Amino acid sequence: MNAVTRNLRVVRRMTAAEIAQQSVYRGAWIIFMLANITVPIISLLIWRTALASGAELPVDERYVTTYFVLLGFVTMATSSWMAGFLATDIRMGKLSSWMVRPASLLVGFVANNVSEKFLKLFALVPMIGIVWWIFRDSMNIPADAGRWLLFAVSILLGAVLVFTIDILIASLAFWMDDVSALVQARVIVASVLSGAVVPLALMPSWSRGFVDHQPFRYTVSFPVEIVAGQLSGRELLAGLGFQLGYVVLFALIARVVWSAGIRAYSAVGA
Amino acid sequence: MTTYFADRRPLDRNWLHRQWRHLRLWRRFFAQAVVRETHFRAHFVTTLLVGLVQLGLGIVPTLLLFGFTTEVHGWSRAEVIALVGVFQIVTGLIATFVAPNLNRMTTYLTEGELDGVLLRPVSSQFYLTLRWINVAELTNVASGIVVLVIGLVQAGIVPGVAQVAQAVVLLGCGLVLLTAVWSAMSFLAFWLQSVNPIGFVFLNLMEAGRYPLVFFPVAVRTFLTFAFPVAFATTFPVQALAGDLGWGPVAVGIGLAVVALLLVRLLWRRGLLTYSSASS
Numbered sequence: 001m002n003a004v005t006r007n008l009r010v011v012r013r014m015t016a017a018e019i020a021q022q023s024v025y026r027g028a029w030i031i032f033m034l035a036n037i038t039v040p041i042i043s044l045l046i047w048r049t050a051l052a053s054g055a056e057l058p059v060d061e062r063y064v065t066t067y068f069v070l071l072g073f074v075t076m077a078t079s080s081w082m083a084g085f086l087a088t089d090i091r092m093g094k095l096s097s098w099m100v101r102p103a104s105l106l107v108g109f110v111a112n113n114v115s116e117k118f119l120k121l122f123a124l125v126p127m128i129g130i131v132w133w134i135f136r137d138s139m140n141i142p143a144d145a146g147r148w149l150l151f152a153v154s155i156l157l158g159a160v161l162v163f164t165i166d167i168l169i170a171s172l173a174f175w176m177d178d179v180s181a182l183v184q185a186r187v188i189v190a191s192v193l194s195g196a197v198v199p200l201a202l203m204p205s206w207s208r209g210f211v212d213h214q215p216f217r218y219t220v221s222f223p224v225e226i227v228a229g230q231l232s233g234r235e236l237l238a239g240l241g242f243q244l245g246y247v248v249l250f251a252l253i254a255r256v257v258w259s260a261g262i263r264a265y266s267a268v269g270a
Numbered sequence: 271m272t273t274y275f276a277d278r279r280p281l282d283r284n285w286l287h288r289q290w291r292h293l294r295l296w297r298r299f300f301a302q303a304v305v306r307e308t309h310f311r312a313h314f315v316t317t318l319l320v321g322l323v324q325l326g327l328g329i330v331p332t333l334l335l336f337g338f339t340t341e342v343h344g345w346s347r348a349e350v351i352a353l354v355g356v357f358q359i360v361t362g363l364i365a366t367f368v369a370p371n372l373n374r375m376t377t378y379l380t381e382g383e384l385d386g387v388l389l390r391p392v393s394s395q396f397y398l399t400l401r402w403i404n405v406a407e408l409t410n411v412a413s414g415i416v417v418l419v420i421g422l423v424q425a426g427i428v429p430g431v432a433q434v435a436q437a438v439v440l441l442g443c444g445l446v447l448l449t450a451v452w453s454a455m456s457f458l459a460f461w462l463q464s465v466n467p468i469g470f471v472f473l474n475l476m477e478a479g480r481y482p483l484v485f486f487p488v489a490v491r492t493f494l495t496f497a498f499p500v501a502f503a504t505t506f507p508v509q510a511l512a513g514d515l516g517w518g519p520v521a522v523g524i525g526l527a528v529v530a531l532l533l534v535r536l537l538w539r540r541g542l543l544t545y546s547s548a549s550s
Contacts, residue, residue, distance in 0.1 A: 031471055050335055050338065
Protein backbone atom coordinates (compact mmCIF):
# COMPACT_ATOMS: atom_id res chain seq x y z
CA MET A 1 0.00 0.00 0.00
CA ASN A 2 1.49 3.33 -0.93
CA ALA A 3 1.92 6.24 1.46
CA VAL A 4 -0.86 8.40 0.04
CA THR A 5 -3.66 5.86 0.40
CA ARG A 6 -2.42 4.89 3.83
CA ASN A 7 -2.41 8.52 4.98
CA LEU A 8 -5.87 9.05 3.53
CA ARG A 9 -7.16 6.05 5.46
CA VAL A 10 -5.59 7.38 8.65
CA VAL A 11 -7.19 10.77 8.08
CA ARG A 12 -10.57 9.17 7.47
CA ARG A 13 -10.42 7.09 10.64
CA MET A 14 -9.14 9.95 12.77
CA THR A 15 -11.77 12.31 11.37
CA ALA A 16 -14.52 9.87 12.29
CA ALA A 17 -13.09 9.56 15.80
CA GLU A 18 -12.81 13.34 16.18
CA ILE A 19 -16.38 13.85 15.00
CA ALA A 20 -17.64 11.40 17.59
CA GLN A 21 -15.63 13.16 20.26
CA GLN A 22 -16.48 16.74 19.26
CA SER A 23 -20.22 16.03 18.97
CA VAL A 24 -20.32 16.34 22.75
CA TYR A 25 -20.06 20.12 22.36
CA ARG A 26 -23.07 20.61 20.06
CA GLY A 27 -24.32 23.64 21.98
CA ALA A 28 -20.88 25.25 21.88
CA TRP A 29 -20.70 24.92 18.06
CA ILE A 30 -24.01 26.73 17.67
CA ILE A 31 -22.78 29.59 19.89
CA PHE A 32 -19.46 29.72 18.02
CA MET A 33 -21.17 29.98 14.64
CA LEU A 34 -23.53 32.64 15.97
CA ALA A 35 -20.43 34.68 16.85
CA ASN A 36 -19.00 33.89 13.40
CA ILE A 37 -21.83 35.52 11.43
CA THR A 38 -22.35 38.53 13.74
CA VAL A 39 -19.60 40.74 12.34
CA PRO A 40 -20.43 40.06 8.65
CA ILE A 41 -24.07 40.94 9.37
CA ILE A 42 -23.07 44.18 11.13
CA SER A 43 -20.84 45.08 8.15
CA LEU A 44 -23.63 44.20 5.73
CA LEU A 45 -26.06 46.56 7.46
CA ILE A 46 -23.47 49.36 7.61
CA TRP A 47 -22.54 49.21 3.90
CA ARG A 48 -26.17 48.93 2.81
CA THR A 49 -26.89 52.06 4.85
CA ALA A 50 -23.95 53.82 3.19
CA LEU A 51 -25.31 52.86 -0.25
CA ALA A 52 -28.84 53.91 0.65
CA SER A 53 -27.64 57.31 1.84
CA GLY A 54 -25.92 57.98 -1.47
CA ALA A 55 -22.33 56.78 -1.09
CA GLU A 56 -20.70 56.28 -4.50
CA LEU A 57 -19.30 52.75 -4.07
CA PRO A 58 -17.53 50.96 -6.95
CA VAL A 59 -19.90 48.01 -6.42
CA ASP A 60 -23.70 47.76 -6.24
CA GLU A 61 -26.05 46.66 -3.48
CA ARG A 62 -26.35 43.11 -4.83
CA TYR A 63 -22.58 42.61 -4.69
CA VAL A 64 -22.30 43.93 -1.11
CA THR A 65 -25.23 41.83 0.12
CA THR A 66 -24.10 38.60 -1.51
CA TYR A 67 -20.54 39.20 -0.35
CA PHE A 68 -21.36 39.57 3.35
CA VAL A 69 -23.96 36.82 3.43
CA LEU A 70 -21.43 34.33 2.03
CA LEU A 71 -18.49 35.75 4.01
CA GLY A 72 -19.26 33.94 7.28
CA PHE A 73 -19.46 30.61 5.48
CA VAL A 74 -16.24 31.05 3.50
CA THR A 75 -14.15 32.29 6.46
CA MET A 76 -15.29 29.25 8.42
CA ALA A 77 -14.65 26.83 5.54
CA THR A 78 -11.12 28.08 4.82
CA SER A 79 -10.04 28.74 8.42
CA SER A 80 -7.24 27.01 10.28
CA TRP A 81 -6.45 27.24 13.98
CA MET A 82 -3.62 24.77 14.36
CA ALA A 83 -0.55 27.05 14.49
CA GLY A 84 -0.68 27.61 18.25
CA PHE A 85 -1.38 23.96 19.05
CA LEU A 86 1.27 22.61 16.68
CA ALA A 87 3.85 25.02 18.09
CA THR A 88 3.01 23.82 21.62
CA ASP A 89 3.38 20.18 20.53
CA ILE A 90 6.81 20.96 19.10
CA ARG A 91 7.93 22.92 22.15
CA MET A 92 6.63 20.44 24.71
CA GLY A 93 8.13 17.44 22.90
CA LYS A 94 4.78 15.86 22.04
CA LEU A 95 6.12 15.47 18.51
CA SER A 96 8.42 12.68 19.75
CA SER A 97 5.66 10.12 20.17
CA TRP A 98 4.45 10.84 16.64
CA MET A 99 7.87 10.27 15.13
CA VAL A 100 7.71 6.58 15.90
CA ARG A 101 4.19 6.28 14.51
CA PRO A 102 3.42 5.36 10.91
CA ALA A 103 1.73 8.70 10.16
CA SER A 104 2.73 12.34 10.54
CA LEU A 105 1.53 14.53 13.38
CA LEU A 106 0.07 16.80 10.68
CA VAL A 107 -2.42 14.07 9.80
CA GLY A 108 -3.95 14.53 13.23
CA PHE A 109 -4.36 18.25 12.58
CA VAL A 110 -5.97 17.58 9.18
CA ALA A 111 -8.47 15.28 10.86
CA ASN A 112 -9.20 17.85 13.57
CA ASN A 113 -9.69 20.59 10.97
CA VAL A 114 -12.01 18.52 8.76
CA SER A 115 -14.09 17.17 11.65
CA GLU A 116 -14.69 20.53 13.31
CA LYS A 117 -15.66 22.13 10.00
CA PHE A 118 -18.05 19.25 9.32
CA LEU A 119 -19.80 19.83 12.65
CA LYS A 120 -19.82 23.60 12.25
CA LEU A 121 -21.67 23.21 8.92
CA PHE A 122 -24.75 21.91 10.73
CA ALA A 123 -24.89 25.02 12.90
CA LEU A 124 -23.83 27.56 10.29
CA VAL A 125 -25.76 26.59 7.13
CA PRO A 126 -29.24 27.11 8.68
CA MET A 127 -28.16 30.53 10.01
CA ILE A 128 -26.80 31.60 6.61
CA GLY A 129 -30.01 30.27 5.07
CA ILE A 130 -32.10 32.56 7.27
CA VAL A 131 -29.97 35.64 6.44
CA TRP A 132 -30.10 34.69 2.75
CA TRP A 133 -33.90 34.46 2.91
CA ILE A 134 -34.17 37.88 4.59
CA PHE A 135 -32.08 39.51 1.86
CA ARG A 136 -33.21 37.23 -0.99
CA ASP A 137 -34.40 40.16 -3.15
CA SER A 138 -30.93 41.67 -3.43
CA MET A 139 -28.74 38.59 -3.78
CA ASN A 140 -26.61 37.66 -6.76
CA ILE A 141 -27.35 34.05 -7.54
CA PRO A 142 -25.48 32.66 -10.55
CA ALA A 143 -27.74 30.34 -12.52
CA ASP A 144 -25.15 28.00 -13.97
CA ALA A 145 -23.85 25.11 -11.92
CA GLY A 146 -20.33 25.74 -13.21
CA ARG A 147 -19.91 28.79 -10.98
CA TRP A 148 -20.94 26.83 -7.88
CA LEU A 149 -18.49 24.09 -8.82
CA LEU A 150 -15.72 26.69 -9.18
CA PHE A 151 -16.83 28.14 -5.82
CA ALA A 152 -16.41 24.73 -4.17
CA VAL A 153 -13.02 24.09 -5.79
CA SER A 154 -11.81 27.54 -4.82
CA ILE A 155 -12.90 27.07 -1.19
CA LEU A 156 -11.02 23.77 -1.06
CA LEU A 157 -7.88 25.39 -2.46
CA GLY A 158 -8.29 28.32 -0.05
CA ALA A 159 -8.58 25.93 2.90
CA VAL A 160 -5.38 24.13 1.84
CA LEU A 161 -3.61 27.48 1.43
CA VAL A 162 -4.54 28.70 4.93
CA PHE A 163 -3.58 25.34 6.40
CA THR A 164 -0.12 25.39 4.78
CA ILE A 165 0.48 28.98 5.92
CA ASP A 166 -0.35 27.78 9.42
CA ILE A 167 2.12 24.88 9.17
CA LEU A 168 4.76 27.32 7.96
CA ILE A 169 4.26 29.66 10.94
CA ALA A 170 4.07 26.83 13.48
CA SER A 171 7.24 25.24 12.04
CA LEU A 172 9.19 28.26 13.20
CA ALA A 173 8.62 26.87 16.72
CA PHE A 174 11.46 24.46 15.94
CA TRP A 175 13.79 27.45 16.31
CA MET A 176 11.74 29.99 18.30
CA ASP A 177 10.36 29.54 21.81
CA ASP A 178 7.14 31.39 21.31
CA VAL A 179 5.31 31.90 18.02
CA SER A 180 2.11 33.34 19.52
CA ALA A 181 3.06 36.89 18.45
CA LEU A 182 3.53 35.65 14.87
CA VAL A 183 0.19 33.86 14.98
CA GLN A 184 -1.46 37.05 16.21
CA ALA A 185 0.25 39.07 13.48
CA ARG A 186 -0.96 36.66 10.80
CA VAL A 187 -4.54 36.88 12.10
CA ILE A 188 -4.43 40.69 12.02
CA VAL A 189 -2.79 41.00 8.59
CA ALA A 190 -5.02 38.31 7.10
CA SER A 191 -8.23 39.86 8.42
CA VAL A 192 -7.66 42.97 6.31
CA LEU A 193 -5.89 41.51 3.26
CA SER A 194 -8.22 38.52 2.88
CA GLY A 195 -11.30 40.71 2.61
CA ALA A 196 -12.81 39.39 5.86
CA VAL A 197 -13.31 42.92 7.25
CA VAL A 198 -14.03 44.96 4.13
CA PRO A 199 -14.57 43.62 0.58
CA LEU A 200 -11.33 44.05 -1.35
CA ALA A 201 -13.36 45.72 -4.11
CA LEU A 202 -13.75 48.69 -1.75
CA MET A 203 -10.02 49.14 -1.16
CA PRO A 204 -8.63 52.44 -2.52
CA SER A 205 -7.50 52.44 -6.15
CA TRP A 206 -3.81 53.10 -5.38
CA SER A 207 -3.63 49.74 -3.58
CA ARG A 208 -5.31 47.81 -6.41
CA GLY A 209 -2.35 45.99 -7.98
CA PHE A 210 -0.99 44.81 -4.64
CA VAL A 211 -4.34 43.92 -3.06
CA ASP A 212 -5.49 41.90 -6.08
CA HIS A 213 -2.38 39.74 -6.32
CA GLN A 214 -1.29 39.07 -2.72
CA PRO A 215 -1.90 35.53 -1.41
CA PHE A 216 -4.46 36.41 1.29
CA ARG A 217 -7.00 37.42 -1.37
CA TYR A 218 -7.14 33.76 -2.37
CA THR A 219 -7.96 32.58 1.16
CA VAL A 220 -11.35 34.30 1.49
CA SER A 221 -12.16 37.05 -0.99
CA PHE A 222 -11.63 35.19 -4.28
CA PRO A 223 -14.08 32.31 -3.56
CA VAL A 224 -16.73 34.86 -2.53
CA GLU A 225 -16.06 36.97 -5.63
CA ILE A 226 -16.77 33.94 -7.85
CA VAL A 227 -20.40 34.01 -6.68
CA ALA A 228 -20.90 37.68 -5.77
CA GLY A 229 -18.98 39.44 -8.54
CA GLN A 230 -19.15 39.60 -12.30
CA LEU A 231 -15.71 38.08 -12.90
CA SER A 232 -15.21 37.32 -16.59
CA GLY A 233 -14.09 33.90 -17.77
CA ARG A 234 -10.58 35.22 -18.22
CA GLU A 235 -10.43 36.66 -14.68
CA LEU A 236 -11.81 33.42 -13.24
CA LEU A 237 -9.15 31.38 -15.00
CA ALA A 238 -6.36 33.77 -13.97
CA GLY A 239 -7.62 33.78 -10.38
CA LEU A 240 -7.75 30.01 -10.13
CA GLY A 241 -4.27 29.87 -11.66
CA PHE A 242 -2.95 32.29 -9.04
CA GLN A 243 -4.68 30.37 -6.28
CA LEU A 244 -3.25 27.05 -7.40
CA GLY A 245 0.16 28.67 -7.78
CA TYR A 246 0.10 30.02 -4.23
CA VAL A 247 -1.02 26.62 -2.87
CA VAL A 248 1.92 24.89 -4.60
CA LEU A 249 4.37 27.61 -3.60
CA PHE A 250 3.40 27.67 0.08
CA ALA A 251 3.20 23.87 0.24
CA LEU A 252 6.77 23.65 -1.10
CA ILE A 253 8.11 26.24 1.36
CA ALA A 254 6.21 24.66 4.26
CA ARG A 255 7.59 21.26 3.32
CA VAL A 256 11.17 22.52 3.21
CA VAL A 257 10.86 24.38 6.51
CA TRP A 258 9.04 21.49 8.21
CA SER A 259 11.65 18.89 7.23
CA ALA A 260 14.51 21.22 8.15
CA GLY A 261 12.76 21.68 11.50
CA ILE A 262 12.38 17.93 12.04
CA ARG A 263 16.15 17.58 11.54
CA ALA A 264 16.82 20.44 13.96
CA TYR A 265 14.36 19.03 16.49
CA SER A 266 15.70 17.93 19.83
CA ALA A 267 12.84 16.99 22.07
CA VAL A 268 12.31 18.21 25.56
CA GLY A 269 13.09 15.29 27.84
CA ALA A 270 14.50 13.12 25.06
CA MET B 271 -8.44 34.37 75.14
CA THR B 272 -11.08 34.66 72.44
CA THR B 273 -12.97 31.50 71.65
CA TYR B 274 -15.74 30.77 69.17
CA PHE B 275 -18.18 31.33 71.98
CA ALA B 276 -16.99 34.80 72.79
CA ASP B 277 -19.02 37.76 71.56
CA ARG B 278 -17.54 39.19 68.39
CA ARG B 279 -18.18 42.43 66.64
CA PRO B 280 -20.35 41.68 63.58
CA LEU B 281 -18.54 42.04 60.26
CA ASP B 282 -21.06 44.57 58.98
CA ARG B 283 -23.04 46.83 61.25
CA ASN B 284 -25.43 47.93 58.49
CA TRP B 285 -26.06 47.87 54.75
CA LEU B 286 -23.92 50.96 54.09
CA HIS B 287 -21.02 49.52 56.04
CA ARG B 288 -21.23 46.38 53.95
CA GLN B 289 -20.97 48.36 50.69
CA TRP B 290 -18.05 50.34 52.10
CA ARG B 291 -16.24 47.13 53.04
CA HIS B 292 -16.68 45.80 49.47
CA LEU B 293 -15.34 49.05 48.07
CA ARG B 294 -12.24 48.80 50.28
CA LEU B 295 -11.82 45.18 49.20
CA TRP B 296 -12.00 46.17 45.54
CA ARG B 297 -9.32 48.80 46.15
CA ARG B 298 -7.10 46.02 47.48
CA PHE B 299 -7.79 43.92 44.37
CA PHE B 300 -6.74 46.84 42.23
CA ALA B 301 -3.56 47.52 44.23
CA GLN B 302 -2.67 43.85 43.97
CA ALA B 303 -3.27 43.87 40.21
CA VAL B 304 -0.96 46.86 39.81
CA VAL B 305 1.80 45.13 41.77
CA ARG B 306 1.27 41.99 39.72
CA GLU B 307 1.56 43.95 36.47
CA THR B 308 4.98 45.32 37.45
CA HIS B 309 6.20 41.71 37.45
CA PHE B 310 5.02 41.09 33.90
CA ARG B 311 6.28 44.06 31.96
CA ALA B 312 6.38 42.20 28.62
CA HIS B 313 2.65 41.53 29.03
CA PHE B 314 2.09 45.24 29.46
CA VAL B 315 3.99 46.13 26.27
CA THR B 316 2.32 43.37 24.20
CA THR B 317 -1.14 44.44 25.36
CA LEU B 318 -0.32 48.03 24.45
CA LEU B 319 0.94 47.11 20.95
CA VAL B 320 -1.90 44.70 20.16
CA GLY B 321 -4.38 47.33 21.37
CA LEU B 322 -2.90 49.99 19.10
CA VAL B 323 -2.94 47.68 16.05
CA GLN B 324 -6.53 46.70 16.74
CA LEU B 325 -7.50 50.34 17.13
CA GLY B 326 -5.93 51.14 13.76
CA LEU B 327 -7.63 48.16 12.17
CA GLY B 328 -10.98 49.12 13.65
CA ILE B 329 -10.81 52.55 12.01
CA VAL B 330 -10.11 51.07 8.52
CA PRO B 331 -13.78 50.37 7.61
CA THR B 332 -14.78 53.84 8.81
CA LEU B 333 -12.02 55.54 6.78
CA LEU B 334 -12.91 53.51 3.67
CA LEU B 335 -16.61 54.25 4.12
CA PHE B 336 -16.02 58.00 4.35
CA GLY B 337 -13.76 57.82 1.29
CA PHE B 338 -16.97 57.31 -0.72
CA THR B 339 -19.19 59.85 1.01
CA THR B 340 -18.89 62.85 3.35
CA GLU B 341 -21.77 62.11 5.68
CA VAL B 342 -24.09 59.23 6.48
CA HIS B 343 -27.39 59.97 8.22
CA GLY B 344 -26.03 63.21 9.64
CA TRP B 345 -22.76 61.76 10.93
CA SER B 346 -19.50 63.16 9.58
CA ARG B 347 -16.22 61.28 9.48
CA ALA B 348 -14.81 63.21 12.45
CA GLU B 349 -17.84 62.37 14.60
CA VAL B 350 -17.58 58.67 13.76
CA ILE B 351 -13.87 58.77 14.66
CA ALA B 352 -14.81 60.29 18.03
CA LEU B 353 -17.26 57.40 18.38
CA VAL B 354 -14.51 54.87 17.64
CA GLY B 355 -12.55 56.53 20.46
CA VAL B 356 -15.44 56.06 22.89
CA PHE B 357 -15.80 52.46 21.69
CA GLN B 358 -12.11 51.88 22.46
CA ILE B 359 -12.56 53.38 25.94
CA VAL B 360 -15.57 51.16 26.69
CA THR B 361 -14.00 47.94 25.38
CA GLY B 362 -10.80 48.82 27.27
CA LEU B 363 -12.70 49.27 30.55
CA ILE B 364 -14.60 46.02 30.02
CA ALA B 365 -11.36 44.18 29.19
CA THR B 366 -9.76 45.63 32.34
CA PHE B 367 -12.43 45.07 34.95
CA VAL B 368 -15.02 42.60 33.69
CA ALA B 369 -13.64 40.24 31.04
CA PRO B 370 -10.92 38.61 33.21
CA ASN B 371 -13.69 37.47 35.55
CA LEU B 372 -16.55 36.45 33.31
CA ASN B 373 -14.21 34.47 31.08
CA ARG B 374 -13.55 32.26 34.13
CA MET B 375 -17.19 31.56 34.85
CA THR B 376 -17.13 28.05 33.39
CA THR B 377 -14.12 27.05 35.50
CA TYR B 378 -15.72 28.50 38.62
CA LEU B 379 -18.70 26.23 38.10
CA THR B 380 -17.19 23.08 36.59
CA GLU B 381 -14.05 22.90 38.74
CA GLY B 382 -15.90 23.64 41.97
CA GLU B 383 -13.99 26.86 42.63
CA LEU B 384 -17.30 28.51 43.48
CA ASP B 385 -17.39 26.40 46.66
CA GLY B 386 -14.40 28.30 48.00
CA VAL B 387 -15.96 31.63 47.06
CA LEU B 388 -19.25 30.85 48.79
CA LEU B 389 -17.43 30.24 52.06
CA ARG B 390 -15.86 33.70 52.11
CA PRO B 391 -17.45 36.62 53.91
CA VAL B 392 -18.05 38.60 50.71
CA SER B 393 -20.91 38.85 48.27
CA SER B 394 -20.21 35.93 45.93
CA GLN B 395 -21.60 37.81 42.92
CA PHE B 396 -19.33 40.78 43.64
CA TYR B 397 -16.34 38.47 43.96
CA LEU B 398 -17.07 36.55 40.74
CA THR B 399 -17.69 39.68 38.67
CA LEU B 400 -14.93 41.98 39.89
CA ARG B 401 -12.14 39.96 41.58
CA TRP B 402 -9.58 40.00 38.74
CA ILE B 403 -8.28 43.15 37.06
CA ASN B 404 -6.10 43.32 33.96
CA VAL B 405 -4.31 46.64 34.45
CA ALA B 406 -2.46 46.52 31.09
CA GLU B 407 -5.76 46.95 29.22
CA LEU B 408 -6.03 50.46 30.66
CA THR B 409 -3.58 51.48 27.90
CA ASN B 410 -6.48 50.96 25.46
CA VAL B 411 -8.58 53.38 27.50
CA ALA B 412 -5.79 55.93 27.15
CA SER B 413 -5.50 55.46 23.37
CA GLY B 414 -9.29 55.67 23.14
CA ILE B 415 -9.27 59.05 24.89
CA VAL B 416 -6.64 60.29 22.41
CA VAL B 417 -8.77 59.17 19.43
CA LEU B 418 -11.88 60.72 20.99
CA VAL B 419 -10.12 64.08 21.41
CA ILE B 420 -8.80 63.94 17.81
CA GLY B 421 -12.33 63.25 16.56
CA LEU B 422 -13.88 66.04 18.62
CA VAL B 423 -11.25 68.56 17.48
CA GLN B 424 -11.71 67.59 13.81
CA ALA B 425 -15.47 67.86 14.16
CA GLY B 426 -15.09 71.24 15.89
CA ILE B 427 -17.10 70.13 18.90
CA VAL B 428 -16.39 71.94 22.18
CA PRO B 429 -18.54 70.28 24.87
CA GLY B 430 -19.55 72.22 27.98
CA VAL B 431 -19.40 70.88 31.53
CA ALA B 432 -23.02 69.70 31.44
CA GLN B 433 -22.42 67.82 28.19
CA VAL B 434 -19.33 66.08 29.57
CA ALA B 435 -21.28 65.12 32.68
CA GLN B 436 -24.08 63.67 30.51
CA ALA B 437 -21.58 61.70 28.44
CA VAL B 438 -19.77 60.29 31.48
CA VAL B 439 -23.02 59.23 33.15
CA LEU B 440 -24.29 57.63 29.93
CA LEU B 441 -21.01 55.81 29.42
CA GLY B 442 -21.20 54.56 33.00
CA CYS B 443 -24.76 53.33 32.42
CA GLY B 444 -23.61 51.65 29.21
CA LEU B 445 -20.83 49.86 31.09
CA VAL B 446 -23.20 48.68 33.82
CA LEU B 447 -25.77 47.53 31.24
CA LEU B 448 -23.23 45.63 29.13
CA THR B 449 -21.69 44.02 32.21
CA ALA B 450 -25.17 42.98 33.31
CA VAL B 451 -25.90 41.43 29.90
CA TRP B 452 -22.61 39.54 29.83
CA SER B 453 -23.11 38.42 33.45
CA ALA B 454 -26.58 37.15 32.64
CA MET B 455 -25.21 35.25 29.63
CA SER B 456 -22.44 33.77 31.79
CA PHE B 457 -24.74 32.81 34.64
CA LEU B 458 -26.53 30.57 32.15
CA ALA B 459 -23.59 28.27 33.00
CA PHE B 460 -25.65 27.16 36.00
CA TRP B 461 -28.01 25.47 33.58
CA LEU B 462 -25.82 24.80 30.52
CA GLN B 463 -22.53 23.79 32.22
CA SER B 464 -20.11 25.10 29.57
CA VAL B 465 -20.52 28.71 28.47
CA ASN B 466 -16.99 29.50 27.32
CA PRO B 467 -18.00 30.54 23.77
CA ILE B 468 -20.52 33.07 25.21
CA GLY B 469 -17.65 35.56 25.50
CA PHE B 470 -17.09 35.36 21.72
CA VAL B 471 -20.73 36.15 20.95
CA PHE B 472 -20.67 39.03 23.40
CA LEU B 473 -17.50 40.59 22.00
CA ASN B 474 -18.66 40.13 18.40
CA LEU B 475 -22.01 41.77 19.16
CA MET B 476 -20.07 44.61 20.81
CA GLU B 477 -18.58 45.39 17.37
CA ALA B 478 -21.89 47.04 16.49
CA GLY B 479 -20.84 49.79 18.92
CA ARG B 480 -18.20 50.99 16.44
CA TYR B 481 -20.96 52.61 14.40
CA PRO B 482 -23.65 55.17 15.23
CA LEU B 483 -27.04 53.72 16.05
CA VAL B 484 -28.72 55.38 13.05
CA PHE B 485 -26.55 53.31 10.66
CA PHE B 486 -28.75 50.30 11.47
CA PRO B 487 -32.34 49.45 10.46
CA VAL B 488 -35.02 50.37 13.03
CA ALA B 489 -35.49 46.84 14.40
CA VAL B 490 -31.73 46.47 14.99
CA ARG B 491 -31.65 49.92 16.64
CA THR B 492 -34.24 48.79 19.18
CA PHE B 493 -32.23 45.66 19.83
CA LEU B 494 -29.02 47.67 20.32
CA THR B 495 -30.74 50.09 22.71
CA PHE B 496 -32.74 47.81 24.97
CA ALA B 497 -31.73 44.16 24.51
CA PHE B 498 -28.00 44.53 23.92
CA PRO B 499 -27.59 48.12 25.09
CA VAL B 500 -24.32 49.02 23.36
CA ALA B 501 -25.95 52.28 22.19
CA PHE B 502 -25.74 53.65 25.75
CA ALA B 503 -22.01 52.98 25.79
CA THR B 504 -21.01 54.62 22.50
CA THR B 505 -23.63 56.44 20.39
CA PHE B 506 -25.39 58.31 23.21
CA PRO B 507 -22.21 59.62 24.92
CA VAL B 508 -20.96 61.05 21.60
CA GLN B 509 -24.35 62.63 20.91
CA ALA B 510 -24.27 64.08 24.42
CA LEU B 511 -20.82 65.58 23.81
CA ALA B 512 -22.11 67.12 20.58
CA GLY B 513 -24.94 68.67 22.61
CA ASP B 514 -27.68 66.77 20.71
CA LEU B 515 -29.04 65.03 23.76
CA GLY B 516 -31.09 66.27 26.71
CA TRP B 517 -31.28 64.84 30.23
CA GLY B 518 -34.15 62.55 29.21
CA PRO B 519 -31.96 59.76 27.77
CA VAL B 520 -29.65 60.08 30.78
CA ALA B 521 -32.58 59.39 33.09
CA VAL B 522 -33.65 56.45 30.92
CA GLY B 523 -30.08 55.11 31.04
CA ILE B 524 -29.92 55.29 34.84
CA GLY B 525 -33.34 53.65 35.11
CA LEU B 526 -32.37 50.82 32.78
CA ALA B 527 -29.08 50.29 34.61
CA VAL B 528 -30.86 49.92 37.96
CA VAL B 529 -33.42 47.50 36.48
CA ALA B 530 -30.65 45.47 34.81
CA LEU B 531 -28.69 45.21 38.07
CA LEU B 532 -31.76 43.99 39.93
CA LEU B 533 -32.55 41.41 37.24
CA VAL B 534 -28.99 40.06 37.22
CA ARG B 535 -29.06 39.89 41.02
CA LEU B 536 -32.25 37.88 40.77
CA LEU B 537 -30.78 35.56 38.14
CA TRP B 538 -27.70 34.98 40.30
CA ARG B 539 -29.83 34.07 43.34
CA ARG B 540 -31.92 31.74 41.18
CA GLY B 541 -28.78 30.15 39.70
CA LEU B 542 -27.19 29.58 43.11
CA LEU B 543 -30.26 27.56 44.13
CA THR B 544 -29.59 25.12 41.29
CA TYR B 545 -25.86 24.93 42.04
CA SER B 546 -24.79 21.58 43.36
CA SER B 547 -21.09 21.77 44.07
CA ALA B 548 -18.76 20.19 41.54
CA SER B 549 -16.63 18.57 44.19
CA SER B 550 -19.18 16.93 46.45
